Amino acid sequence: MRKKNTLLATAVIMLFVMVSFTMTEYSSYPPKKNAPIYTKVTYEGNDQVYKDFPLEEDEFFNPILQGCYPDPAITRKGDDYYMVCSSFAMFPGVPIFHSKDLVNWTDLGGVLDDINEFNPHDTGISQGVYAPGITYNPHNDTFYMIVTAFSGGLGNIIVKTKDPMKGWGSPIKLDFGGIDPSIFFDDDGKAYVVHNDAPDKGKELYNGHRVIKIWEYDTEKDQVIEGTDQIIVDGGVDITEKPIWIEAPHIYKKDGSYYLMCAEGGTGGWHSEVVFKSDSPKGPYIPAPSNPILTQRYFPKDRENKVDWAGHADLVKGPDDQYYGVFLAIRPNEENRVNTGRETFILPVDWSGEFPVFENGLVPIEPKLKMPKGVTNKTGQEGYLPNGNFTYEEDFSSDNLDFRWIGLRGPREAFIKQTKKGLEITPFATNLKELKPTSTLFYRQQHKTFSFSTTLHYQPKSEKDMAGLTAYQNEGSNYVFGVTRKGSDNYLVLQKNSKPDRRGEIVSEIVATEPIELDGPIDLKVSAEGDNYEFSYAVNGSNFKTVGGTVSGDILSTDVAGGFTGALLGLYATSGNDITLD
Incomplete structure (x- = not known):
């Protein structure tokens, strides 16, 4: 298991010897x-919105990660929550955070922190790695982080650890294409990888037409099983409407049924989150009649304290036994500029019915939320990241x-x-x-x-x-x-x-x-x-x-x-x- 990088001079010297950069770069x-x-x-930071909406004792601010922390994915083991985000060509790759309550978060650094294994030295800033997934597997007490790496010929990779506090193993290259992978572990121990991909050759119907694929995954060999791949969503909720960029898939199991949640509409003004249901992890998946379950695309463009582009979400059960969803969204300025980038937000999720729905995710998102019961807001204190x-x-x-x-x-x-x-x-x-x-x-x-x-x-x-x-x-x-x-x-x-x-x-x-x-x-x-x-x-x-x-x-x-x-x-x-x- 690799330990986190230190600042020792000997490590720095070794880095220059080992890294595959040309010497003219240093x-x-x-x-x-x-x-x-x-x-x-x-x-x-001095935004007016936080002055206009001061916190009450039982509240916290949304977004929970301010600035460029997009494409969040989250998992839970016991009382511990771990969340990862995209980092592109920033280093270390895939920032990871820890919380006990979904409100107070500590920064653990980056999952991909070894330059010999993740080397984005010649890529544009928006390349590198993005759209990670993180899942805890209770069958072998192991955490899995899976991501697409656009550098060094890596492609889709997976890394593992028993304890995210102590670092991660080396990347394992996976034998499939596409982007936005995530991994799901069923009650019987079987594992599946889902991801965004292009339609089969010759079957692309329009610009932005994408599909969701699923593979069976061998946890002993840490590889997808050849020949098990199949398309489980073609285009999106309704292909006759020509939906674009179905992506960021996650599978959940609840009450014996399987739920596939994806982003749809592209990561811009038409961004949304949609959900499907099946009796089997490999489908067929039927879209919920209430889709989308999260979006900000229907509201006036000049609304105050605008939050927009909401989507690319992941679900987890919170400390109060209620579901929550983390997702990306933006807070544009008065010129509709997106200088703070895509940020990580959170909302409670109502799953009392057949399908999950983000609470207040279909109305303009507010700048603050009620905390889960029993939680104290310690943001900005005791080593927790600040907020507001x-x-x-x-x-x-x-x-x-x-x-x-x-x-x-x-x-x-x-x-x-x-x-x-x-x-x-x-x-x-x-x-x-x-x-x-x-x-x-x-x-x-x-x-x-x-x-x-x-x-x-x-x-x-x-x-x-x-x-x-x-x-x-x-x-x-x-x-x-x-x-x-x-x-x-x-x-x-x-x-x-x-x-x-x-x-x-x-x-x-x-x-x-x-x-x-x-x-x-x-x-x-x-x-x-x-x-x-x-x-x-x-x-x-x-x-x-x-x-x-x-x-x-x-x-x-x-x-x-x-x-x-x-x-x-x-x-x-x-x-x-x-x-x-x-």
């Missing part, structure tokens, strides 16, 4: 003398860096070093526009109104050196705000990189530059109110000055930049700066 270690040092970071409006401060003095800090296309441990002076970042000779690992420590944007600031100690030596901040949606849609050099002078630069032009090239624009004296540390900040972003600095610890005025956050939104992720805020350094100052 700078030498230990860091250069002019490596930037970050001594403090403060993230402050909060301030998170990091001085990098802890032995173990918080799991909310992530790498992109590679481990954060490859370029960071925690020192007595602060966090030291080794600049890679790559920049944010390249499909390579970058020396950037990322934190997810979790609010529509926020500020993210840091104190930087740095002296660039040449025009190739740069360090500062980034607001990043993908390699072709981001802002870079940092210190570099021209001749004998230091400059503060704000650059906008936007989606490719007609030639397929990223369009880069210098929004503003400002000469600056670096006699000591400099404070850098990015802040936003909805779609309006500002980048500012201070050299005396206060009196921040804006550089470049107010800029649009449109390129940090999924609907403009494309892909599946939300905006990331990063501490960025490079020895391959390509910004040319006039």
Whole structure:
């Protein structure tokens, strides 16, 4: 069983030897003398909705995971709940969380945390891994995480553990195509894998036509059984209506019957959750007459505190013996931008009738919920993740860096070093526009109104050196705000990189530059109110000055930049700066 990564220098050195990256993607270690040092970071979220809807003693806020934590899947063993989400090319892959009550969650890091086994070093940010499933098998007391990996030729893989607190085994490559797999264990011990796939060759009827397949699974060999695959849903609830993207399937058993729950409508404005029933795990499955059982697609577009795109759900029985469903949804800003990305929400589920229905999932979703009976809200306390409006401060003095800090296309441990002076970042000779690992420590944007600031100690030596901040949606849609050099002078630069032009090239624009004296540390900040972003600095610890005025956050939104992720805020350094100052 692999243990979680440590920050020991010996492990870092071994990482450079073992990883299959080319050496040009990394700078030498230990860091250069002019490596930037970050001594403090403060993230402050201040959304109006949490002021307008203060919590009562028995309530908690929805979403439960704010920021880019989409495609949740959940399982339970006894009193322990484990939930996983998509991570794409972020590293480690597949973030995993633990709870005793579905309200208070701790971050356990990532399931795929070994770069030798999951290596997204050359993939776009929306590739990597997504749509995981997690299931506890009581027949062998084992947890299974199954996912599609779009990197390294992995395809669909499964990993196992007896205890998610202690890490996971190595990935096992599975012999089937398609995406969005999940695994189901029946009462008799038999196992089945279900997933989204294309229709049989020559039978695709329209764009977006997909099917759900099922396989029998051999738990001894950890492989699907050849020849057992069959289609159990073709198209969706009603193929005559040409439904698109039936996906994210999960099977449940209740009162002797089998229920197949799937997302339908695509992960956008027509997203929904639907359910089918059968007497056998392999079908035939009959759709519920009340479908969809969860959606936000029927309501006015200009509604207040809008939650949208709800779907891609999973069910679990809660501590009060009531069912709950976790699912993805978005909270767009006033310009309908999706900068916080797809987030993880939860709702109680009424399964008193024949089919499950998300309670208040067919009306506009509210920003807070009643807690399960007997639960105390401890979010933001005692190591539990915060919720609602909060301030998170990091001085990098802890032995173990918080799991909310992530790498992109590679481990954060490859370029960071925690020192007595602060966090030291080794600049890679790559920049944010390249499909390579970058020396950037990322934190997810979790609010529509926020500020993210840091104190930087740095002296660039040449025009190739740069360090500062980034607001990043993908390699072709981001802002870079940092210190570099021209001749004998230091400059503060704000650059906008936007989606490719007609030639397929990223369009880069210098929004503003400002000469600056670096006699000591400099404070850098990015802040936003909805779609309006500002980048500012201070050299005396206060009196921040804006550089470049107010800029649009449109390129940090999924609907403009494309892909599946939300905006990331990063501490960025490079020895391959390509910004040319006039």
